[in-house]
Amino acid sequence: MSVTVLGAGTWGTAITILLANKGKDVILWSKLENEIKTLEADRSYIKNLPGAVLPDSVKLTCDYEYACKTSDPELIVFAVASPFVRSTAHLVSPYIREGQRIVNVAKGIEESTLYTLLDILNEEIPQGNNSVLSGPSHAEEVSRLIPTTVVVASHDRATAEFLQDMFMTDTFRVYTSDDVIGVELGGSVKNVIALAAGMSDGLGFGDNTKAALMTRGLAEISRLGLAMGAKLETLCGLSGIGDLFVTCTSHHSRNWKAGNLIGQGMDTESAMKEVNQVVEGVHCAKAALKLAKKYNIEMPIVEQVNKILFEGKSAREAVSELLLRERRAEHGSMDW
Ligand SMILES: NC(=O)c1ccc[n+]([C@@H]2O[C@H](COP(=O)([O-])OP(=O)(O)OC[C@H]3O[C@@H](n4cnc5c(N)ncnc54)[C@H](O)[C@@H]3O)[C@@H](O)[C@H]2O)c1
Known part of the structure; x- marks a missing residue:
């Protein structure tokens, strides 16, 4: 057959x-x-x-x-x-x-x-x-x-x-x-985080910044995934963290490439034309933000990526806004 x-x-x-x-x-x-x-x-x-x-x-x-x-x-x-x-x-x-x-x-x-x-x-x-x-x-x-x-x-x-x-x-x-939903969500939403990683590189920021975006990006994907019924092991597995790593760090990644051009000052339309393949993170960004609202989940990186892509906000301004957010603990399971 x-x-x-x-x-x-x-x-x-x-x-x-x-x-x-x-x-x-x-x-x-x-x-x-x-x-x-x-x-x-x-x-x-x-x-x-x-x-x-x-x-x-x-x-x-x-x-x-x-x-x-x-x-x-x-x-x-x-x-x-x-x-x-x-x-x-x-x-x-x-x-x-x-x-x-x-x-x-x-x-x-x-x-x-x-x-x-x-x-x-x-x-x-x-x-x-x-x-x-x-x-x-x-x-x-x-x-x-x-x-x-x-x-x-x-x-x-x-x-x-x-x-x-x-x-x-x-x-x-x-x-x-x-875990069908876990595998699907990790693979989709990581493209939005990869745009942010590319923007960070395009702005000339360093490995610290990208590691921060990837880690906090995974935290956002996990919050959403858990709310939608995914398993944490899946989000920390190949289709979650594995795909997030490769997309944020590889120059084969069209989402990283588009983000990189936007970080260098190009507008979204021109960056998509330059990459000349479907940049799925751009399609997924609005959907991820809508899902965050639907499930009442905080996704600050996804929110800033949307503002850069669709509201003309500068990537530099978005990064400093992320850094200056209200201070908080890294995760919700502190023992003190
Ligand atoms: N390229 C990779 O390394 C890779 C790896 C894993 C997953 N994916 C995923 O696979 C999917 C395809 O990626 P790709 O890299 O092959 O993209 P691509 O841009 O190379 O190809 C796009 C595909 O969409 C089809 N297409 C375009 N317009 C169409 C239309 N109007 N109607 C029907 N089909 C149409 C084309 O035939 C082509 O097969 C994406 O969702 C991507 O995230 C890609």
């Missing part, structure tokens, strides 16, 4: 290569014809995955009926960028059979509904058996066989273990989890 990957961007292509090299028959679909034509011509993704070759066995298509129904895939991987998950799910849903295993590998929260991407899949494809894969996994490194670890989360153990078997290789280690 084959596997279908929806979304022939950087991550979709890297996952396709990983699965094809494991001997799977992979069908790689994109809504964007030019994406498929370029891959057909080059058999590689020269721009974002230099040196990685698409195995000959990979079939490329823009035909979603073939990709999701006719080929009868044992798994469908959702790898489109988060703003397109709903429209893509809506488009393919009529072609998806009852119980079809689907794994989402994109990261984000829908601002208008505050749904996670799995909430969206569950709404648009209720007949699917929908799961999530997340963790510190830059496509550029995965495609170069650099050792990487991720986590798959599902409400049922058999599916989590099926996904673990499907993706695991000697350089790509997969852990299982039952």
Whole structure:
């Protein structure tokens, strides 16, 4: 049986290569014809995955009926960028059979509904058996066989273990989890903190500042996650702290890059154009702030990032406002 990957961007292509090299028959679909034509011509993704070759066995298509129904895939991987998950799910849903295993590998929260991407899949494809894969996994490194670890989360153990078997290789280690909301939240909200880390670097601040943003950022993600039913171990695991570390410190990270440009004085629109890929932290920032309000959680970094992105506040002013907030204890469990 084959596997279908929806979304022939950087991550979709890297996952396709990983699965094809494991001997799977992979069908790689994109809504964007030019994406498929370029891959057909080059058999590689020269721009974002230099040196990685698409195995000959990979079939490329823009035909979603073939990709999701006719080929009868044992798994469908959702790898489109988060703003397109709903429209893509809506488009393919009529072609998806009852119980079809689907794994989402994109990261984000829908601002208008505050749904996670799995909430969206569950709404648009209720007949699917929908799961999530997340963790510190830059496509550029995965495609170069650099050792990487991720986590798959599902409400049922058999599916989590099926996904673990499907993706695991000697350089790509997969852990299982039952904490779907924890895995989804960590992967999404860390992008907002990565924007802040990039801004800090762009302003010329140092490692102390970035460590502070990452640590206090994790505290914000954890407060929100716990309020939404996530487990603390998950938020401190690969899809939480692991992904937060990699996104805040790696120059592969488009959220860090966009933040860095904004820190240097560029406006949000121009920074997004310059990065030239979907900067998901910008999409997630408003959603995270709305969630904070909904659950009555303090998220001061997320709040300041929103002000910088959407209200024209200067990044320098935002950092000093964070430092000068009302003084407090580091956490709520002091013994005195
Ligand atoms: N790149 C990575 O290293 C990496 C790693 C882990 C997770 N992810 C996540 O995977 C997702 C995709 O990231 P990426 O790096 O491949 O992004 P990308 O910008 O390289 O690709 C974007 C994808 O969205 C699709 N797309 C664009 N417009 C569309 C439309 N109108 N309708 C349907 N699909 C459309 C494209 O086909 C493409 O597959 C993101 O949520 C990202 O956070 C990326």
